[in-house]
Amino acid sequence: MLQKTAIYTISISLLIIIGGIWAVDNLNLLPVVASSNAPIYDELFKVLFVIGIILFVGMTGLVIYSLIRFRKKPGQVGDGIALEDNLPLEIFWTAVPAIVVLFVGLYSYDIYERMGGMQSLSTNSHDHHSMNSEGRVWGGIGLTSQDAIERNSLPMINVDVTALQFAFLFNYPEGEIVSGELHVPRGQPVSLKMESKDVIHAFWVPEFRLKQDVIPGQPTVINFTPTKTGKYPIICAELCGPYHGGMRSTVVVEEPEEYQAWFKQNSKQPEMEL
Amino acid sequence: MSISLPPATENNSNSLQPTGWLRFISFSLDHKVIGLQYLVCGFIFYLIGGVLAGAIRIELLSPISDFLARDVYNQVLTLHGTIMIFLWIVPVVNGAFGNYLIPFYVGARDMAFPRLNAVAFWMIPPAGLMLITSYFINGAAQSGWTAYPPLSITTPAAGQIVWIVSVLLLGGSSIFGGINFIATILKLRRPGLKLMQLPMYCWAMLGTSILVVLSTPVLAGTLILLSFDIVAHTGFFNPALGGNVIVYQHLFWFYSHPAVYIMVLPAFGLVSEILPVHCRKPLFGYTTMVYSIMAIVVLGLVVWAHHMFTSGTPPWMRLFFTIATSFIAVPTGIKFFNWVATLWGGRITLNSAILFSCGFIVNFVLGGITGVALAQVPFDIHVHDTYFVVAHFHYIVYGGSVFVIFSSIYHWYPKFTGKMLDEKLGIIHFVLTFIGFNLCFAPQHWLGLNGMPRRVAEYDPQFTLVNQISSVGALLMAISTLPFLWNILYSFIKGEKAGNNPWQALTPEWLTTSPPPVENWSGEAPLVTKPYGYGEKNSDEGGSPITQA
Numbered sequence: 001m002l003q004k005t006a007i008y009t010i011s012i013s014l015l016i017i018i019g020g021i022w023a024v025d026n027l028n029l030l031p032v033v034a035s036s037n038a039p040i041y042d043e044l045f046k047v048l049f050v051i052g053i054i055l056f057v058g059m060t061g062l063v064i065y066s067l068i069r070f071r072k073k074p075g076q077v078g079d080g081i082a083l084e085d086n087l088p089l090e091i092f093w094t095a096v097p098a099i100v101v102l103f104v105g106l107y108s109y110d111i112y113e114r115m116g117g118m119q120s121l122s123t124n125s126h127d128h129h130s131m132n133s134e135g136r137v138w139g140g141i142g143l144t145s146q147d148a149i150e151r152n153s154l155p156m157i158n159v160d161v162t163a164l165q166f167a168f169l170f171n172y173p174e175g176e177i178v179s180g181e182l183h184v185p186r187g188q189p190v191s192l193k194m195e196s197k198d199v200i201h202a203f204w205v206p207e208f209r210l211k212q213d214v215i216p217g218q219p220t221v222i223n224f225t226p227t228k229t230g231k232y233p234i235i236c237a238e239l240c241g242p243y244h245g246g247m248r249s250t251v252v253v254e255e256p257e258e259y260q261a262w263f264k265q266n267s268k269q270p271e272m273e274l
Numbered sequence: 275m276s277i278s279l280p281p282a283t284e285n286n287s288n289s290l291q292p293t294g295w296l297r298f299i300s301f302s303l304d305h306k307v308i309g310l311q312y313l314v315c316g317f318i319f320y321l322i323g324g325v326l327a328g329a330i331r332i333e334l335l336s337p338i339s340d341f342l343a344r345d346v347y348n349q350v351l352t353l354h355g356t357i358m359i360f361l362w363i364v365p366v367v368n369g370a371f372g373n374y375l376i377p378f379y380v381g382a383r384d385m386a387f388p389r390l391n392a393v394a395f396w397m398i399p400p401a402g403l404m405l406i407t408s409y410f411i412n413g414a415a416q417s418g419w420t421a422y423p424p425l426s427i428t429t430p431a432a433g434q435i436v437w438i439v440s441v442l443l444l445g446g447s448s449i450f451g452g453i454n455f456i457a458t459i460l461k462l463r464r465p466g467l468k469l470m471q472l473p474m475y476c477w478a479m480l481g482t483s484i485l486v487v488l489s490t491p492v493l494a495g496t497l498i499l500l501s502f503d504i505v506a507h508t509g510f511f512n513p514a515l516g517g518n519v520i521v522y523q524h525l526f527w528f529y530s531h532p533a534v535y536i537m538v539l540p541a542f543g544l545v546s547e548i549l550p551v552h553c554r555k556p557l558f559g560y561t562t563m564v565y566s567i568m569a570i571v572v573l574g575l576v577v578w579a580h581h582m583f584t585s586g587t588p589p590w591m592r593l594f595f596t597i598a599t600s601f602i603a604v605p606t607g608i609k610f611f612n613w614v615a616t617l618w619g620g621r622i623t624l625n626s627a628i629l630f631s632c633g634f635i636v637n638f639v640l641g642g643i644t645g646v647a648l649a650q651v652p653f654d655i656h657v658h659d660t661y662f663v664v665a666h667f668h669y670i671v672y673g674g675s676v677f678v679i680f681s682s683i684y685h686w687y688p689k690f691t692g693k694m695l696d697e698k699l700g701i702i703h704f705v706l707t708f709i710g711f712n713l714c715f716a717p718q719h720w721l722g723l724n725g726m727p728r729r730v731a732e733y734d735p736q737f738t739l740v741n742q743i744s745s746v747g748a749l750l751m752a753i754s755t756l757p758f759l760w761n762i763l764y765s766f767i768k769g770e771k772a773g774n775n776p777w778q779a780l781t782p783e784w785l786t787t788s789p790p791p792v793e794n795w796s797g798e799a800p801l802v803t804k805p806y807g808y809g810e811k812n813s814d815e816g817g818s819p820i821t822q823a
Contacts, residue, residue, distance in 0.1 A: 031724050044652055052643040059610065059639045063632050066617035070553070071624050079554035080620035082809025089615070090562050090608070097607040101600045101646070108650035109593065115652055118589050199425040200519060202584060202659060206725035209656040213585045216424060217513025218520065220586045233734065237584075237659040237727040239418045240425060242344035245730030 012061075013054070020053035021046075034207035034228040034253060037115050041209035044111045051100065116223060154188045156223075161194040163201035163214040165240055166247040175267030182234060182251040185259035189225045202237035205251055211237055226253040301396065303388035304792055308395050309374030310690060312365050313683075315395075319361035319402055324752065326354040331714075331748040334741045339731040347731040348416035349409060349433070355419030356437065359533065360444040361402045363675050367540035368486075369395065369451055371682055372479050374690075375547075376455060378783035378790075379473045381464025381799035386457035394450035401443035408436035418729060420530070423500060423511035423522050431504050438497045438504075445490045445497075448536075452486030455479050464799050470564070473781050473805040474557060477564050478543025481571040485532040485539075488575065493529035496522060523585055527578035535574040537671055538638075539567060541678035542609055545631050548685045549613055551779045552628040553620030556806040559612040566605035573602045583654045592651045599649035606642060610635060626700025630681030633708050637673025641666055644719065659729075662722025668715045680707070680758070687762075688776050692788040693769030699761040703754055710750025717744050781805045 024046050033039055070080065112118065159182065160171040170179045184190050194203060196216040203222060204211040207230075212222040236247035254262065297307045298314070329350050333341040342350060373391065377384055385391045408414045415437035417426040426434050459472070459480050500522065502508040509515025511522040550557045557563065579587060579595040613635055622628060644666040648654050657663060680703070687695050717740045722728075726737050733741070775784040782802050786795045 029720065029723055041652060041656060044650065048647045048650070048653060052647065055643055056640055059614065060636050062614050063617065063635055066614065066620070067622060067624065067628075067632060070617065070620045070622050072554075072621045076621060078621065079808045079810050080622075082556060083558065083615075083619060084556045084806075084809075085559045085561070086615075090559050090612075093611040094562075094604060094608055098601075098604050101603050104646065104650065105597050105600045108596065108652055111650075111652045112593070117592070117651065199428060200422055202727075204659075204725075204727065206656070206723075211584050211655050211658055215513075215519060215586055217518070218586055233725065235725060235727055239348070239422070239729040241429070242348060242416075244348075245339065245344075245727075245732035 013058075016054050016057045017050065019057075020050040023053065024049045031206045032228065032230070032232075034226060034230065034232055035205075035210065036225040036227050038207065038209045038227075040111055040114050044108060047107060048104070051104065156189045156191050157184060158191050158193065161192045161203065161214065162197060163194065163203070163236070164197040165199065166236070166243040168201075168203070168234060168236075168247075168249045172263070172267075175263055177263070177266045177268070179266065181249060183259060183262050184226050184251065184253055185256040186226055186229050186253050188256065189223065191221060191223045193219055193221050195219045199240050200238045201240050201247065204235045204237040205232050206235070207232040208251075213238055226251075229253045229255060301392050303384070303392055305373045305377050305385045305388065305391065306790060306794075308391055309370050309372070311395050312373060312398070313370035315399060315402075316362045316366035316370060319357050320366075321755070322406065323354055323357035323362060324755070326350050326357070328748060328752055330354065331745040333731050334733070335745050337733050337735045337738050337741075342731065344731060345413065345416055348418075348729070349414040351729055352415045352418050352437070353405065353409065356405065356415075356441065357402070358671070359419060359537070360441060361398065361405075363537045363671055363679075364444075364448060364533070365398055366679055367537060367544070367675055368448070368455075368479070368482060369398075371475070371544060371686075372451070372455055372540065374686070375473075375475060375783060376458055376479055377462070378786075378794060379476050379781065379805075380459055380462050381467055381782060381801065382458060382462040383793050383799075385454050386462050387454050390450050391454050394447045394454070397443045397447040397450075401440040401447070404436055404443075405440040408433050408440075420526060421497075421500065422526075423503060423517075423519050424513060426500060427503050427512055434504055435501060438501045442494055442497055445494050448486050449490050452483035452490070455483040456487065459483075464801060466801050467803070470561070471803045471805070474546035474560070474563055475540070475543035477567050478539045478546070481567045482536050482539045484571055485536055485574060489529040489532040492525055496525040496529075520582070520585055520587075523582050524579065527581045528575075531578040531581065532574050534667075534670065535570060537675045539570065541634070541675045542567070544678050544682045545613065545634060547781060548627055548631050548681055549616045550806045550808055551685070551777045551781075552623045552625060553617055554622075554808045555616055555620040556809055557612070558615035558618075559608070560806070562608055563612055566608045569605040570602060573598060573605070577602065577649075580649055580654070583651050584658045596649055596651050600646055603642065603646050610639060610642075625684070625697055626695070626704055627681050627684040629701065629704045630677050630684065630707075633704065634674055634677035634681065637669050637677060637711070641669030641673055644669065657722050659727055660722035661718040661726045661728055664728045665715045665718035665722065668711075668718075673711060673715070677707075680704075683762075685777070686783075687765070688772030689783055689788050689790070691766055691769070692772050693765050694772045694776060695765045695769065696761050699757045703758045703761070706750055706754035706757070710747045710752075710754055712747070714744050714747025714751060717747075780807055 029049070030042060030045060033042065158173060160173060162169040162171065167180065168182075170182045171177070172179070192203065194212065194214040195218075196214045198216060200216065201214040202211055203214055208224050208226070210222060210224055212220050214220060230253055232251050232253070234249040234251050236244060240247060297304065298311060302308060302311070329342060330347075333339070333347055335341075339347065373385065405414070412432040413430055415421065415426070415433040416429050417434065421434070421437065459476050463469075463472075499508075499510040503510055503512050503517070507515070509517040511517045511519055513519060546557055546563065577595055577599040579591055580599045583592055583595075617632075644662070648657065648663065648666060684695055684700055687693070721737055721740055724737070726733050772788050774786065774788050777784070780802060782800055783790070785800045785802070
């Protein structure tokens with residue numbers, strides 16, 4: 001009897017796990033992957049999704065099974081069993097979730113570090129901004145770049161972002177370009193230093209899996225390396241007034257040559273010596 | 275028992291109180307009247323909040339802003355959130371059921387401070403009316419229920435100030451209630467009744483009240499500073515005057531994260547009362563349940579910054595709050611496993627009360643899973659402030675707390691009125707609500723993951739179909755209230771007589787008449803030392819868990 005139950009339990013759990021992995025691979029749950037940050041995010045999503053599916057299907061199944069199996073049938077009288085507690089069982093379902101949560105926490109720490117979340121902000125970017133040494137810059141995530149720079153020996157592109165009701169302005173200090181669209185070359189690290197002119201906004205590109213609030217009086221930084229050419233929406237994610245829903249822009253990820261052409265065309269400065 | 279309660283006749287403060295239906299619109303001191311006042315008042319605000327939700331879902335039928343003016347849309351979403359939290363869920367799961375049940379559970383004739391109790395209730399209708407009237411006068415607040423500065427400082431001041439005053443009144447009412455519950459549970463227990471013999475709802479209310487008393491004053495202080503920024507142009511949170519907007523968020527969430535537990539812990543307590551009765555089984559794991567509640571209270575106070583992962587928070591803080599938040603899943607999980615174990619081996623009557631409670635378990639498990647995911651900084655950074663979060667918290671507060679409120683109404687209506695509710699209508703209500711709710715909110719997870727931010731009136735056209743599906747779910751939810759309302763009104767007039775204890779329950783509120791007399795029991799309060807003494811073993815031994823004095 002016990003063996004039979006164990007076999008049932010194990011085979012049902014396996015089915016749920018396989019179903020979960022199938023679902024996360026085959027259902028279109030997340031947008032396109034367009035930054036070096038996004039595949040790491042999707043890896044975390046997959047793990048959380050499978051754990052979540054196992055828990056949800058398992059618990060729902062238990063509730064429905066109990067309701068059917070232990071329902072009061074016509075003619076039955078009397079109570080259920082007088083089961084008040086079961087210490088080994090309670091220890092089991094305290095310990096297992098604790099271990100799962102600990103695993104998830106450590107795993108997401110690892111993910112966070114791989115995304116560059118633990119890097120010290122003052123060392124990796126925006127050294128050319130004189131403001132940085134004075135004010136604290138907060139925020140900052142995104143695969144940046146010490147490695148990317150070392151691997152590709154590509155310089156980081158610094159862009160200053162100004163958010164205001166209800167638009168984003170992108171200022172390229174090197175070419176004195178001010179643009180309503182963010183142009184970036186594929187494969188090169190980008191660092192955005194953002195500040196708001198009025199209320200709190202947020203910079204979100206779903207295809208990059210990145211978001212950072214843009215705060216008045218408090219510069220924030222976000223770093224990323226785009227990996228796929230295309231046009232992706234930049235969305236304001238923090239309620240900022242009546243036109244909040246319309247506060248959108250576009251990030252154009254181009255091949256490096258196209259980006260250079262755009263940069264030259266819009267640059268106000270004479271071509272810089274390389 | 276050598277010590278006893280004062281006999282019923284000595285309790286003459288109630289003799290000056292009005293009787294009949296007038297009690298319900300008067301400054302009554304009877305905890306049962308106040309409890310029902312909270313319930314009916316809360317339900318009226320629920321209907322208003324529901325109409326606002328309907329307006330939001332109509333606006334979102336199309337990707338352009340076409341149904342409401344843009345500033346009106348923001349007023350509607352602000353009012354919807356504020357009403358549902360502060361005027362429906364918090365007052366009902368705490369004030370309504372707490373006031374009605376806690377004195378019964380501790381074996382008292384009323385709350386510790388009956389006048390404070392009445393004052394606490396009567397702060398709610400004016401606060402709610404003020405909030406709603408502001409819409410018709412100068413426009414209501416339009417900075418969301420979070421009222422983040424500087425948006426809340428720069429939007430029209432009149433509506434925002436009314437919002438602040440209204441929330442301050444509601445917060446004050448909540449603090450008065452919390453103090454009253456703590457005093458009643460700790461100091462008014464019937465002689466001979468030990469803490470670890472109390473029904474689980476008492477523990478839930480004790481934990482909740484501790485959270486209310488510790489965290490609500492912080493919200494009050496914050497909103498007073500915000501009002502100074504608005505009317506006196508001080509610079510606490512205004513960066514143009516040297517203030518800091520992030521400080522507001524820390525202070526706000528120091529209350530508003532515990533507020534989630536203020537909305538769900540009492541619901542956990544109510545489910546713990548309902549399940550054993552209809553499963554005819556003891557509540558599984560009483561002791562671990564108590565410790566879980568207290569663990570949630572302690573952890574609930576140190577997780578607030580997980581609402582601020584994208585706000586510009588230093589990495590160490592992001593990690594600390596990730597770990598702390600994740601660990602809340604452990605005590606919460608224990609409670610859910612205990613409820614499933616309570617179902618297991620029971621003799622379950624499949625009625626509306628048990629269906630809504632089980633619906634709650636299923637919905638809340640999903641909300642809890644997305645909650646643990648959202649606690650992870652790298653996950654949250656993509657979905658923060660999107661429809662994923664909207665889906666998550668509706669699974670917690672609607673799928674969780676509101677399902678429990680309905681379950682509780684089906685369970686206690688016979689006690690409140692002496693009449694039974696119609697089971698067929700109840701089951702129709704459950705099926706419509708459950709399908710409508712999941713149809714409305716499950717697709718929103720996908721919307722958030724794929725790029726739809728929250729609090730928008732216009733969105734990318736690729737999301738149109740999914741938003742329309744969500745709106746159909748909302749329509750089903752609206753329709754589901756009709757059989758419920760009809761059931762409540764019809765059963766009140768023509769319902770089957772319930773008798774004193776239709777569920778053969780063991781908790782003390784059932785050991786008196788339905789509805790109960792002003793003094794709760796005509797004689798002395800019964801001493802119930804085993805409120806969950808169901809199960810065949812007990813009846814074999816022949817010992818009754820109740821000692822009637």
